[in-house]
Every structure is written in C-alpha cells, then in structure tokens.
Amino acid sequence: MLRWELQLRELVEAALVEVGVQRLDVEFVVERPQNEGFGEFSTNAALVLGKRLGKSPRDFASELIGTSAFSTFPFTQGYEVAGPGFINFKMKPVHLHMQVLEVLEEGEASFGRVDVGRNEKVQVEFVSANPTGPLHIGNGWWAAYGDALSRVLMRSGYDVSKEYYVNDTGGQIRSLGESILARKEGSEPPEGGYLGDYVVELARKYDGTLDVETTGRWAAERIIEEIKTSLENFGVEFDVWYSQASIEESGAVEETISELDAKGYVYELDGALWLRSSDIGDSRDRVLRKSNGDFTYLAGDIAYHRNKFLVRGFDRVIDIFGADHHGQVASQKAAMYALGIDPIRLEILLGQMVSVVESNQVVKMSKRAGTSIPLSFVVDKLGVSATRILCLSSSLDKATVLDLTKALEKSMENPAYYVQYAHARIASLLRMAVQKEVSVRELSVEELLVLEHPREIKLMKDITLLPEVVETAAKERAPHKVATWLKGVASSFHGFYHDCPVLADSLSEEIVQSRLALVRATQIALRVGLELVGADAVEEM
RNA sequence: GCCCCUGUAGCUCAGUGGAUAGAGCGACUGCCUUCUAAGCAGCAGGUCGCAGGUUCGAAUCCUGCCGGGGGCGCCA
Numbered sequence: 001m002l003r004w005e006l007q008l009r010e011l012v013e014a015a016l017v018e019v020g021v022q023r024l025d026v027e028f029v030v031e032r033p034q035n036e037g038f039g040e041f042s043t044n045a046a047l048v049l050g051k052r053l054g055k056s057p058r059d060f061a062s063e064l065i066g067t068s069a070f071s072t073f074p075f076t077q078g079y080e081v082a083g084p085g086f087i088n089f090k091m092k093p094v095h096l097h098m099q100v101l102e103v104l105e106e107g108e109a110s111f112g113r114v115d116v117g118r119n120e121k122v123q124v125e126f127v128s129a130n131p132t133g134p135l136h137i138g139n140g141w142w143a144a145y146g147d148a149l150s151r152v153l154m155r156s157g158y159d160v161s162k163e164y165y166v167n168d169t170g171g172q173i174r175s176l177g178e179s180i181l182a183r184k185e186g187s188e189p190p191e192g193g194y195l196g197d198y199v200v201e202l203a204r205k206y207d208g209t210l211d212v213e214t215t216g217r218w219a220a221e222r223i224i225e226e227i228k229t230s231l232e233n234f235g236v237e238f239d240v241w242y243s244q245a246s247i248e249e250s251g252a253v254e255e256t257i258s259e260l261d262a263k264g265y266v267y268e269l270d271g272a273l274w275l276r277s278s279d280i281g282d283s284r285d286r287v288l289r290k291s292n293g294d295f296t297y298l299a300g301d302i303a304y305h306r307n308k309f310l311v312r313g314f315d316r317v318i319d320i321f322g323a324d325h326h327g328q329v330a331s332q333k334a335a336m337y338a339l340g341i342d343p344i345r346l347e348i349l350l351g352q353m354v355s356v357v358e359s360n361q362v363v364k365m366s367k368r369a370g371t372s373i374p375l376s377f378v379v380d381k382l383g384v385s386a387t388r389i390l391c392l393s394s395s396l397d398k399a400t401v402l403d404l405t406k407a408l409e410k411s412m413e414n415p416a417y418y419v420q421y422a423h424a425r426i427a428s429l430l431r432m433a434v435q436k437e438v439s440v441r442e443l444s445v446e447e448l449l450v451l452e453h454p455r456e457i458k459l460m461k462d463i464t465l466l467p468e469v470v471e472t473a474a475k476e477r478a479p480h481k482v483a484t485w486l487k488g489v490a491s492s493f494h495g496f497y498h499d500c501p502v503l504a505d506s507l508s509e510e511i512v513q514s515r516l517a518l519v520r521a522t523q524i525a526l527r528v529g530l531e532l533v534g535a536d537a538v539e540e541m
Numbered sequence: 542g543c544c545c546c547u548g549u550a551g552c553u554c555a556g557u558g559g560a561u562a563g564a565g566c567g568a569c570u571g572c573c574u575u576c577u578a579a580g581c582a583g584c585a586g587g588u589c590g591c592a593g594g595u596u597c598g599a600a601u602c603c604u605g606c607c608g609g610g611g612g613c614g615c616c617a
Contacts, residue, residue: 035560044559047597057597083560084597130617172617272615283544283613290615297617323611326545352546353610393565394554397546399610401553406566414579415565421579432576484555487564498572498581541579 001102001111001467004075004095005030005041012045012087014069026052039080039088040095040461047085057085096457097448099464103521112466112528116474117158123308124150126320127231128165131220132176133196135230136365136372137402138322138354140379144391144534145351146320147236148479151532156474161314164238165304168220169245170297177216180206196370198223217245230376235384235534247304253295256303256339257288265338275302277334281343286331301328302335309341316345318477320396323350349477352399359405373404381408385535386416392483392533415487416535422490423530424541425497426523432503433516443517450514455496459518462492463525470532479533486529493522 008030028045046061053060061081064070070079078090103111126146129139147162154160167173176199179189183203189195202219209215224241231237247253257273260266265276271291275298278285288299308317321328329350333343356363356373365372379387390407393415394400407414433440451460465485473481501507502515527537 029559031559033560034562038560042559044598047559051597086560167617170617270615274615287615292615294615296615301617323546325617326612327614328612328617329545350545350611355610398554399547403553406553417579418565421577425577425580429576436576480555484564487555491564494580495582497576498578501576503576541577 001106001464002099003467004091004099005032005468007075008041008043008089011069011073012043012064015064015067016045016049018067018069019063021049021053033086033088038082038086039078040091041089042082042086043089044086046081046087050085061085061087093452093457094445094449096460096464097445097451100448100451100460100518100521101443101445103463103524104517106524108524108527108531111524112470112532113155113157114467114471114474115157116471117153117156119157119159120315121159121161121313122153122316122318123161123163123312123314124153124318124320125163125165127236128167128321129227130167130172130367131223131227132172132194133223133367133370133372134198135227135375136367137356137375137378137404138365138372140234140375140387141354141391141400142320142322142351142396143231143234143236143375144388145396145479148388148392148482148533149318149320149473149477151534152470152473152479152482155470155528155532158474161239162237163240163242165242165244166220166224167244167297168217168224169248169300173216173220174212175216176219177212177214180215180219181210181212192368194368194370196367199370230374230379233384234375234379235388242304244300244304247300247307248295252303252307253299256306257299259306260288260302260335260338263338263340275331275335275338277331277338280334280337282330282334298328298331298335301332302339305332305336305346306339306341309336309345310339314345316347318347318349320349320351323352323399326350347477349396351396354400354402357401357403357405363404378404378407382411382414383416385420385530385538386411386414388534389416389419389483389486390414392480395478395480417541418494419486419490419526419530420535420538421541422493422497423523423526423537424539426493426519426526427537427539429502429516429519430523436503438503438512438516440516440520441513443513447510448514448517450510451518453496453500455492455499456515456518459489459492459496459522462489463522466525466528482529482532486526486533489522489525489529493526 026048028043028048030041030043033042046064047057050057050060058081065079075092075095076089077092080088082088124146127139127143129135150160150162175193179193179199180203182189183200202222208218267274267276272287273289275286275288286298287296289295308314329348333346336343336346363373469481469485473479500515502519503512530537
C-alpha cells in the first residue's frame with residue numbers, strides 16, 4: 001500500500017538535494033502531528049538540519065518549501081512553516097480515498113503486510129513452562145504475547161517457527177514423581193513437593209512402577225498434554241515441542257561442552273566443570289557439570305540454543321522468558337559468544353510479572369503450593385478473544401496487576417467486546433445490505449470523494465495506519481501495539497456508525513456505495529488486526 | 542551491595558525526542574418510534590515519583606535520589 005510517510009520522506013530528501021544538501025548525517029522524521037491544525041504530516045527536517053547548516057530553521061524550512069520538489073508534489077494542498085521550524089503538510093483529502101481503495105483491493109490476505117523480515121528465519125520460543133502443573137494466567141499472559149508477536153512477525157515477512165521447550169527432566173520431575181508416589185500412599189507430598197489437586201488426580205490414575213523417575217516422567221507427559229490442550233483452546237499452537245531430555249540423551253550437551261572447552265572457556269574446580277563466562281560479559285563463572293556428574297540446567301540450555309543456531313540454522317532466536325529468569329540472560333549470551341554465535345542474534349525478552357488480585361486480595365501464585373489461577377479458568381469465564389486482548393493491553397515491560405474480580409464481573413465492558421462489537425455491527429450492516437438488495441459495486445477514487453464527514457475522515461486515517469502499526473510492532477517486538485490500534489479503530493468506527501447512516505433510504509446511491517466501501521475496508525482492517533492478536537471477528541453479538 | 546524492569550487521572554493501562562499528554566473502568570449529565578444503546582456525546586479528574594542535566598523542544602534521553610516488582614544457586 002502507498003505509505004505517505006515514506007513518500008513524503010522521499011519528497012524531503014529530493015528537496016534537500018535540490019538545495020545542495022547531499023549527505024544527511026542527522027536523522028529527520030516525518031510524522032503525524034497530534035493536533036489536526038498542523039496538517040496530516042509534519043517533518044522536523046529543517047529543525048534538525050538547519051542548525052547544522054548555519055541557517056535559521058524557519059528560513060531553511062521556507063527554502064525547502066520553495067523547491068520544485070515541493071511545488072510539484074501532487075497530493076498536497078499546502079505547506080506551512082510552523083513553530084520553531086516544522087514543515088507541516090496539508091494533504092489533499094484524496095490521499096485517504098486512494099488508500100481505502102487499496103485496502104479493498106488488497107483484502108484480508110494482503111492488507112497490513114510489510115517486508116521488514118526479508119524472509120529471515122526466526123524462532124520464537126515462549127511459554128516453555130515446566131510440565132509440573134497446569135498453566136496459570138501468568139503463563140497465558142506471555143503465551144498471548146508470544147503468539148501475537150509470532151503472527152505479527154509472519155505478517156512482516158519473517159519465516160517464523162514457534163517453539164515450546166519442555167523441561168521434562170531433572171530435579172523438578174523427580175520432585176513431581178515423589179509427590180505422586182506420596183499421594184498414592186495417601187500421605188502428603190514431601191517438603192518442596194507439589195501440592196495441587198491435579199497431583200492427587202494423577203496419583204489415582206497411575207499404576208506403573210514405583211520408581212520416582214519413571215513416575216515423574218509419566219506425570220510430566222500427562223501434564224504436557226493438558227498444557228497443549230489449554231493452549232490450543234487459547235488459540236496458541238506451536239510448531240515444535242522440544243524436549244530437554246532429548247537434548248541430553250542425544251549427547252549434544254557433552255558435544256557442546258567439549259566445543260566450549262576447545263575454545264578455552266571451560267575449567268575444572270572442586271570436582272565441577274565451569275564456564276569461564278565472567279570473561280565474556282557475565283557477572284560470574286557458571287557451573288556446567290556438577291561435582292555429582294549431573295549437567296546443570298544451564299549446560300542443557302546452552303546445548304539447546306547451540307542447536308537452534310548451528311544445527312537448525314535460525315538466523316535469529318527470540319526467547320520470551322519471565323523476568324524471574326533474568327539471571328540466565330548474560331550466561332546464555334556469553335555462551336553463544338563463546339561458541340562463535342553473535343549474541344545479538346539471540347534476543348531475550350523478559351516479561352515482567354503478572355500478579356492477580358481477587359476481591360482486593362493479592363493471590364500468591366505458586367505452582368508448588370497449587371494456588372495459581374489456571375489459564376483455562378479465565379478463558380472459560382471470559383472467552384478466548386477477551387482474554388487475549390486483555391493480555392495485550394499492556395507492554396511486556398510492565399508488571400501488571402490483573403483484578404480478576406473486576407475482569408470477570410465487568411466482562412461485558414472489556415475492551416475486547418468493544419472491538420468485537422464494531423466488527424459485529426459491520427457484519428450486520430453487510431447482511432442488511434444484502435437484504436435490501438443493495439449490490440456493492442466498484443468505485444472510482446473520484447466517487448469515493450463524497451466521504452468527507454469528520455467521522456469518515458477519522459476512520460479512513462485510522463484503518464490505513466495498519467501497515468505502519470504492524471511494521472512498528474514487528475521491529476519493536478511489541479504486538480500489543482496492534483491491540484491498541486484495534487481499540488482506536490473500533491472507537492472511530494462506532495463514532496462513524498453513530499453519525500453516518502449507511503443504508504438509510506434517504507441517502508443517495510453514491511453515499512450508500514461510498515460508505516459501504518468504507519465499511520468493507522474497515523472490516524478488512526479489523527479482521528486483519530483481530531487475527532494478529534488471535535481474537536475472533538464475530539458476526540453478531 | 543550489584544543487575545534488569547517500572548512509577549502517567551481515584552483504579553487498570555496506552556503514549557518512549559516534537560507543538561494543547563490519551564483510553565477504558567469508576568462519578569455526574571444528555572442521546573434509542575430511524576442500519577445492534579455491548580454504542581455516541583458532554584462534564585469532572587494530571588506538579589507524567591522528586592531534583593538536576595542534555596536539547597530549539599523532554600512523560601520520553603543522561604545523572605542522582607525516593608517508591609514498587611524481579612534477579613544475583615553445583616535449583617530449574
């Protein structure tokens with residue numbers, strides 16, 4: 001789709017060349033001013049460049065406006081120098097109508113596609129919760145984020161693979177096994193064991209050998225199946241479920257350690273094998289193999305990440321971890337560096353903690369104590385769409401407080417319903433059009449120009465923003481920006497719907513057709529946006 | 542003590558270098574014989590934690606301080 005901000009950037013660059021500025025060592029921006037009085041777009045080019053050239057920004061701005069590049073640009077109806085030296089662009093209304101036609105042409109399959117990924121092979125690893133209990137709402141929060149990020153990246157030209165790392169081995173699996181066996185005997189799980197009701201349930205079903213390891217593995221497999229189901233019910237599907245046990249059993253850990261050793265990053269101390277990570281960005285050295293001969297979690301994780309890059313050939317890996325795993329970041333990056341993998345290719349996003357408040361009381365979420373609020377519980381109460389949009393209403397960097405009582409009580413006032421209601425109204429309008437036998441016909445840009453009501457203009461501006469939103473969301477790994485955009489579009493649509501009748505008998509054919517075109521374009525935009533955040537576009541409410 | 546995140550309206554959060562800081566919820570007031578009122582509109586609500594600094598311009602960048610969350614294991 002035509003991207004005006006890019007067109008105008010080129011225009012400014014051409015004007016700069018015209019006035020003899022060849023090399024730009026200062027970045028300028030073309031942006032959308034908040035205040036409508038300042039036009040549709042503005043640039044700070046004269047502001048940031050003028051000073052460097054020893055000219056007053058305002059004078060330089062006037063000079064740029066005077067260039068033939070500016071005066072021959074066909075889609076503006078005026079320029080002004082404003083404030084300290086901004087150049088404001090007043091666009092001809094047609095610039096929006098052109099884009100609306102493009103949205104209709106591109107349709108749901110293409111609208112909002114951008115190519116920032118250039119087919120880069122990227123893996124997004126997220127959730128990866130230990131298979132020792134059901135997913136809680138905090139896991140779901142990041143699941144929604146990771147899945148939406150993956151969808152945004154796909155629409156941005158990345159070749160994406162979604163992965164869940166299953167920690168199906170080690171101490172916690174033994175602990176799970178012990179808890180099951182204890183329950184089987186009718187006693188309490190040992191200190192540090194798992195106390196949730198699901199453990200009792202599993203114990204009842206288990207009739208295998210009484211070996212702790214075997215029992216733990218068996219239980220973990222059951223739990224993983226349950227996790228898969230609750231993620232599927234949440235609209236989240238992974239391409240790969242990668243088993244930690246398989247990494248260990250394949251000998252990849254030994255292989256990785258000897259590679260690190262060969263590069264001189266491994267030493268032995270007190271019977272353990274250490275990674276000399278403090279030399280390469282970590283705050284201290286780390287143990288790879290304990291003195292009892294077991295590998296540490298870190299050793300397995302390094303082998304796993306090595307596998308991602310060197311065996312499976314991902315150009316880039318994005319891990320979404322909870323902030324409580326922050327301590328792993330420097331070690332993992334150091335290990336990648338030691339293996340000759342540029343650590344910049346490994347992006348670790350840390351999701352700050354999600355806490356739940358219920359009836360004004362903080363719910364302490366503990367998997368061991370079995371007090372967490374299951375994702376499936378919230379999804380059952382709120383629905384997938386509302387839950388997903390709720391999860392995407394704040395950024396990953398913000399520790400979020402979820403007031404469960406309010407969220408469930410006020411579910412009807414959840415922003416998700418607001419967005420879905422907009423789509424339902426559109427669907428209803430289109431059904432009504434069929435009923436009234438109004439057949440949709442192709443329109444020319446000239447015909448579409450009857451759309452000039454402030455509500456129509458606002459709506460056109462909002463929906464055509466999607467490609468920019470997707471691009472930003474992809475680049476900043478910030479899928480919640482799509483959710484923010486959706487709310488804005490919904491708001492503009494409701495305003496339009498309120499003030500601009502579409503199918504009233506008193507309206508001219510041109511108005512009806514033009515408004516229908518805008519409604520259809522809005523539908524496309526909403527459907528793309530809802531798909532990106534993993535929410536449904538409902539036909540009626 | 543060190544590291545990461547964070548502090549914006551009564552509450553939950555958008556906004557991360559631009560010109561007059563936004564939304565939802567909550568309070569108050571209008572608008573349905575007319576395409577879905579799960580909507581629209583109005584009104585009220587702000588020292589953007591505090592103090593310096595950089596900049597033509599700072600909620601946004603830098604420094605310090607204060608408050609909140611998380612981390613600093615031969616756990617995972």
